[in-house]
Amino acid sequence: MRFHTIMKFAGASVLGLAVMASPVRTLAQGGDTVLKPADTQKLLPASVYYKAQSAPTQLRNSAGIKFADGYYLLATMVDTSGYSSDVASKYQAYFITEVPLKLGSDNLPAGVYGVGFVADKFVITDVGAHDIFSVGTSTDQALKRPMPLQIMADPAGGFRLYAGRKFVKFTR
Template sequence: MRFQAMMKFTGAVALAAAMMAAPMQLLAQGGDTILKPADAQKLLPASVYYKAQSAPTQLRNSAGIKFADGYYVLSTMVDTSGYSSDVAAKYQAYFITEVPLKFGGENLPAGVYGAGFVGGKFVVTDVGAHDVFSVETGSDDALKRPMPLQIMADPSGGFRLYAGRKFVKFAR
């Protein structure tokens, strides 16, 4: 009798362990994770360097992705007071990528950049405020709750970086 009870207990423990391990395996093998602002905030600095100045970040307005292989893309809005108006227009967010990305037909190597939505363009600059590229943006009028900055999955694959209802598509 004790042997049967022990076998039931051991079987139940093994089943519970397998059930708990399954989600971990799916997470490890599964896909990329879009970070909530609170998770992105933990990885981003309180201030950043750009064009010979230090600017405070708006960590409440941050977003990111943790790719299945452990690499990150992170972005946060910045306070650009103190910058000239032409620099501040293009430098709305700090953008960090640990992997190369594609924005339309443009390739962005791993690195740290300034980024902004200017008119109908998404403009990427290096930390010296030199233009790297600009691509066309879209507008998502169906977005129910636009935020100053967020990342969402793109229905056709890849991701969308939003500033309000404006967005730019990107992928690895």
């Protein structure tokens, strides 16, 4: 009898460790799931089209959201070394949204965009490098581990897209 109790405890311990060691996805409000780079790498291409060129993506620097209804938002940093300095300054990441978003007071339709953090603005361009709009950014000094690109749930609702400590808030 004692042997069976020990084996049950050992089995539960191993299962618990396996669950804790597995890649974790953060569940946000309403059943939306914030994806980690390992999740987004399966969905994003190795290179993307923007302003008449193909640019390699930096899949290790990617993030996304799987919304509760199955739609996605995906973002990945890109290598802009082949672009002119004026384009490369505002095109830092490829941004794909399957649903409309609200950034500040502006609405962004579903689509594919080039985005970048320029000074205190988040600039959104179409794939031809034409400006669509820009919104102000904030800085999160309390962020413990800034990364080149990440998405986190916003405590007030919605989400934050970060580039280092700078971020922009958005909602569906």
